[in-house]
Amino acid sequence: MNDLVLHLDNIQKNFGGLKALSDVNLQVEEGTTHAIIGPNGAGKSTLLNVCIGRLKPDAGHVTFDGQELTGRKPHEIAQMGVARVFQTPEIFPEMSLLENVMLPAFSKRDGAFNMNAHKLLSRQSEIRAEAEHILEDVGLQEQITQEAGSLSRGDKRRLELGMCLILRPRLLLLDEPTAGMSRHDTNRTIDLLKKIKSRGMTKVIIEHDMHVVFSLADKVSVLARGQIIAGGTPEEVREDPKVKEAYLGGAH
Ligand SMILES: Nc1ncnc2c1ncn2[C@@H]1O[C@H](COP(=O)(O)OP(=O)(O)OP(=O)(O)O)[C@@H](O)[C@H]1O
Ligand SMILES: [Mg+2]
Incomplete structure (x- = not known):
């Protein structure tokens, strides 16, 4: 087996009486794309929020690159090289696309806030060039001066992906990155995510x-009612009767 980038060990998360996650174990190998599928309300977003420190698990451990993430603050986890795209895009609507993509690079600790003016200026042009390149990668190069709030939902999601890429994360977590996109935009996003994979980034x-x-x-892991019920290659999971029952035979 390759090195593990992310390891979830017996994660449990309750919301009052609701067991949103029960004994969830997950191993994500370096350089792979690991999909988590499951019906609405299965606990998928909860799992992601536990990984990025937005939610604290009631039991269990999250390890990233061999380091314990459990109990760390979201900004610490981000600085360790974990980036995420949420189910609802979190962008700065009044800022331009270029500013939106540049901003995360400046908000890193040890980044712009600690630099002298000279270093800051040279870094700014470097970040700007990188942001322009990323906007081209995500297919938004025509609109770089436009306000982000004016974008379509699909374009907002691609912009948010660009905001992650400038951080050059080692692990990228994406919550339904193609939700609300047309088939054409979905295919463009698939191509983009394939390109990211070829650069060796691990993705969930x-x-x-x-x-x-x-x-x-x-690899695919299937979550249903807070538990991992199956896992394997996409083909293996598709043929698993438990999955057909819980997911593929359902509403989706
Ligand atoms: N902050 C919260 N407080 C209370 N209950 C919550 C909270 N967040 C999620 N839940 C509940 O936990 C369960 C899992 O929710 P979650 O959002 O993780 O599901 P999901 O698999 O991401 O669903 P979807 O496919 O609809 O995005 C649901 O029953 C949901 O109502
Ligand atoms: Mg969700």
Whole structure:
């Protein structure tokens, strides 16, 4: 087995009486794309929020690159090299696309806030060039001076992906990155995520769209009612009767 980038060990998360996650174990290998699928309300977003420190698990451990993440603050986890794209895009609507992509690079600790003016200026042009390149990668190069709030939902999601990429994360977590996109935009996003993979970034992708899962995932874990009920390659998971019952035969 390759090195593990992310390891979830017996994660449990309750919301009052609701067991949102029960004894969830997950191992994500370096350089792979690992999809998490499952019906609505299965606990997928909760799992992602536990990984990035937005939610504290009631039991269990999250390890990233051999380091304990459990109990760390979201900004610390981000600085360690974990980036995420949420289910609802979190962008700065009044700022331009270029500013949106540049901003995360400046908000890193040891980044711009600690620099002298000279270093800051040279870093700014470097970050700007990188942001322009990323906007081209995500297919938004025509709109770089436009206000982010004016973008379509699909374009906002691609912008948010660009905001992650400038951080050059080692692990990228994506919560339904193609939700609300047309088939054409979905295919563009698949191509983009494939390109990211070729750069060696490890990804965990929560996705309802099976076309996306089969196009991108090396491994799939299936979550239902807070538990991992199956795992394997996309083909193995597709043939698993438990999965057919819980997910593929359901509403999606
Ligand atoms: N902050 C919260 N407080 C209370 N209950 C919550 C909270 N967040 C999620 N839940 C509940 O936990 C369960 C899992 O929710 P979660 O959002 O993780 O599911 P999901 O698999 O991401 O669903 P979807 O496919 O609809 O995005 C649901 O029953 C949800 O209502
Ligand atoms: Mg969700």
